[in-house]
Each structure stands twice: as structure tokens, then as C-alpha cells.
Amino acid sequence: MKIPADRLAAQLARGVAPLYVLACDEPLLVDEALAAIRQQARAAGCGERESHVAERGFDWDALGASLKNLSLFSSRRLVELRLPGGKPGDAGARFLTALAAAGDTGNVFVLLLPALDAASGRSKWATALAEAGVWVELRPPRREQLPAWLRQRLRAAGLDADDAALDLLASRVEGNLLAAKQEIDQLVLLAGAGPVTPGVVRDAVADGARFDVFQLSDAALAGDAARAARVLAGLRREGEAEVLVLWALVRDILQLADVLARTAQGRSVEQALQDAGVWRSRAEAFGRAARRRRGADVGRLLGSAARADQVLKGARPGNAWNALLEVTMELCGAALPLAETA
Numbered sequence: 334m335k336i337p338a339d340r341l342a343a344q345l346a347r348g349v350a351p352l353y354v355l356a357c358d359e360p361l362l363v364d365e366a367l368a369a370i371r372q373q374a375r376a377a378g379c380g381e382r383e384s385h386v387a388e389r390g391f392d393w394d395a396l397g398a399s400l401k402n403l404s405l406f407s408s409r410r411l412v413e414l415r416l417p418g419g420k421p422g423d424a425g426a427r428f429l430t431a432l433a434a435a436g437d438t439g440n441v442f443v444l445l446l447p448a449l450d451a452a453s454g455r456s457k458w459a460t461a462l463a464e465a466g467v468w469v470e471l472r473p474p475r476r477e478q479l480p481a482w483l484r485q486r487l488r489a490a491g492l493d494a495d496d497a498a499l500d501l502l503a504s505r506v507e508g509n510l511l512a513a514k515q516e517i518d519q520l521v522l523l524a525g526a527g528p529v530t531p532g533v534v535r536d537a538v539a540d541g542a543r544f545d546v547f548q549l550s551d552a553a554l555a556g557d558a559a560r561a562a563r564v565l566a567g568l569r570r571e572g573e574a575e576v577l578v579l580w581a582l583v584r585d586i587l588q589l590a591d592v593l594a595r596t597a598q599g600r601s602v603e604q605a606l607q608d609a610g611v612w613r614s615r616a617e618a619f620g621r622a623a624r625r626r627r628g629a630d631v632g633r634l635l636g637s638a639a640r641a642d643q644v645l646k647g648a649r650p651g652n653a654w655n656a657l658l659e660v661t662m663e664l665c666g667a668a669l670p671l672a673e674t675a
Contacts, residue, residue: 334463334464334466334467334468335463335469335470336467336468337472338362338366338470338472341369342369345369345373348377349370349373349374349377349379349441350466350467351436351437351438351440351466352432352433352441352443352444352462352465353370353443353466353469354443354444354462354463354468354469355367355471356419356448356449356468356470356471357446357471357472358447358448358473359471359473359510361510361511362471362472362510366469367413367445370441370443371411374409374411375411377409377441378408378409379409379411380408380410381409381410382411382412382413383410383411383412384413384415385413385414385415386414387414387415387416387425393421394424396428397428397431400438400440400442408439409439409441410440411440411441412440412441412442413445414442414443414444414445416444416446417447419446419448419449419450419453420453421458425458426456426457429444429458429462430458430461432462433458433462433464433465433466434461434465436465442466476507479503479506480499480502480503482513483499483502483503483506483513483517487517487520487529490517490521491526492517492520493528493529494528494529494530494534495529495531497530497531498529498534500612500614501531501534501535501612501614502516502534503612504614504615505534505547507584507612509580512577516537520533523536523537524537545568546568546577546580549561549564549568549582549661550581550582550584551615551618552665553582553585553661553664553665554585554589554618554619554621555618556621558662558665558666561661561665562658562661565578565654565658565661569654575645575653575654575657576645579641579642579645579657582638582660582661582664583660585619585664586635586660588609588610589619589622589623589631589634590631590635592605592606593605593623593627593628593630593631594628594631595608595609596623596628597628602620602623602624606619606620606623622664626666634660637659637660637663638660640656640659641659641660644656
């Protein structure tokens with residue numbers, strides 16, 4: 334059966350099921366659902382946990398044989414299988430269909446998938462799993478749902494935020510729920526029992542780290558190349574993940590491209606910002622960038638980001654932080670071709 338994520342706790346309270354499916358692209362939602370299943374499985378006597386990743390060449394027969402073998406240490410096992418590509422292939426489809434038909438074998442099996450496309454969702458193996466097991470529908474909040482989602486998380490942590498603070502927080506974490514969790518954890522530590530206001534959100538970030546990726550984005554959008562370079566250097570010193578820095582820059586590049594496309598169609602900058610869904614707290618920064626740039630700049634911005642992505646993934650020679658500096662300077666409007674500098 335398929336259940337929404339908010340019904341998982343109630344289902345687990347009635348007893349752990351033999352089969353679960355978690356299909357989602359958002360790591361935070363998957364991790365939290367998986368943690369809840371693990372806790373209940375341990376309480377139900379699963380003394381061992383196995384983890385498998387089904388990539389190209391995965392031996393489905395070996396996994397099936399291991400499930401039939403008795404454990405030397407526990408009568409029940411929690412078996413987790415990650416299918417990163419979302420497509421099991423013929424052998425995997427047969428295995429999953431047989432798993433669904435097997436019923437309760439004494440173990441608890443959790444299949445972790447990315448969000449499936451329509452065709453995969455209608456496949457025989459997916460249909461069989463949904464009918465036989467508990468398919469938890471993990472759906473990240475849409476953009477318009479994000480402030481309410483944040484309010485709920487804050488209240489669960491004992492905090493109350495006003496609308497302006499939620500708007501500011503949402504603008505910082507849109508598209509990255511793990512970042513949202515980190516921001517909320519920081520607010521819990523620093524806000525105390527008082528209300529969460531925009532000032533508290535800004536102060537929490539300032540107290541938590543000298544530099545953050547949002548300061549980088551704001552400096553780049555403002556065209557302040559010197560400050561943007563200082564912030565990027567600070568992020569590097571503090572050990573920030575390169576992929577998070579690139580995520581923040583690319584997110585703003587794509588939204589700026591949307592704004593520029595709308596102004597090219599004759600809309601005013603203010604109307605383009607609103608139509609592109611720019612958060613109120615960031616409208617000034619995007620407005621300055623939109624007035625400074627032209628639609629023709631978008632290709633260079635995206636090309637620089639694509640090169641940085643290849644360098645970060647090892648598909649292109651170069652230094653990751655130099656590649657990020659190139660993207661940052663391009664967004665500032667000060668081109669600096671450093672991506673392939675060691």
C-alpha cells in the first residue's frame with residue numbers, strides 16, 4: 334500500500350512491516366524515514382543490518398541466496414538495498430517481483446529509490462512492491478509550501494518564526510532541505526526561547542560561521558568581486574564542501590537567467606522578479622544583477638558553471654576552487670578564466 338510520509342510513524346507504531354519502499358530524490362526525507370524504520374526494526378528484534386547498492390553488474394542471485402540463509406547472530410535482519418538508477422534491469426525486476434510475492438520471511442527489507450518516472454512507476458515490479466509492501470510517498474515541499482514546512486519544523490523544535498523570518502529562511506534553503514535542517518539546528522542553539530525574526534536568522538548565520546554560501550551569492554549578485562573573492566577564500570579555509578558552493582551559485586544563475594529572459598520579453602525588472610518567484614528578501618540583490626546583465630550573458634554564466642561541475646566531478650582537469658572562483662567572477666561580471674588552473 335502507498336502511504337503519505339506523515340502516516341509512517343503511525344504505521345510503524347502498529348508494528349514493522351516486512352517490506353518498505355522509499356522513493357525520493359531528497360536525502361533528508363529519505364534519511365529521516367529510514368531512521369524511523371531502523372529504530373522500529375531494532376525494537377522488533379532485527380539484530381543485524383545489511384546494506385547493498387545495486388549498480389551495474391550487481392549480483393541479484395547472490396542477494397536472493399543470502400536472504401534465504403539463516404543468520405548466525407540474529408533471527409531477524411534489516412536488509413537495505415539502494416537502487417541509485419531507479420531501474421533494476423530484467424534480473425532485478427524478477428528479484429523484486431519475487432520479493433513482493435514472498436510475503437513475510439522474518440526479515441525487514443527496505444528498498445531505496447530515486448523518484449521514479451511514470452513508466453517505472455507503472456512497471457510490474459513497482460506495482461507488485463506497492464501492493465505487497467509499504468510504499469512511503471516522500472514528497473519534498475513545493476516552493477510555495479516551503480515556508481509552511483519550515484514553520485512546522487521550527488515549531489517541532491520549540492521555536493516560532495514570523496512571516497518575514499520564514500521568507501528569509503526559505504530564500505536561503507530553497508532546493509536543499511538538508512541545508513534547512515542545518516539552519517534550524519543552528520537557530521535552536523542560538524535563538525533560545527524567543528521569537529525567530531529576520532534579525533535572528535541573520536545573526537544565527539553570522540554566529541555559526543564567518544562565511545557562508547549565501548554571503549557569497551549576495552556579493553556575486555551585487556557585482557562586488559573583491560568581497561565575493563574574500564568570501565570564497567573564507568569558505569575554502571573553513572572546509573566548506575565545493576559541491577555546496579557550486580549549488581548555491583548555480584541556483585542563483587538559473588534564477589537570474591529566468592529574470593533576464595522575462596525582461597527581454599519587455600517586462601519590467603520588478604515584474605520579472607515577481608514572475609520568476611524571487612524571494613522578497615533577495616529581490617534587491619537580483620534586481621541589481623538583472624539591471625547590470627544582459628540575456629546574452631547567460632550562456633557564459635552557464636558555460637562557466639558547467640566547466641566547474643566537470644572539474645568537481647573529475648571529468649575535466651583543473652582545481653575545484655579555481656573553477657568556483659571563475660563562476661563567482663563571471664556572476665560578478667568580472668570574467669576570470671581559472672577553471673583549468675591547477
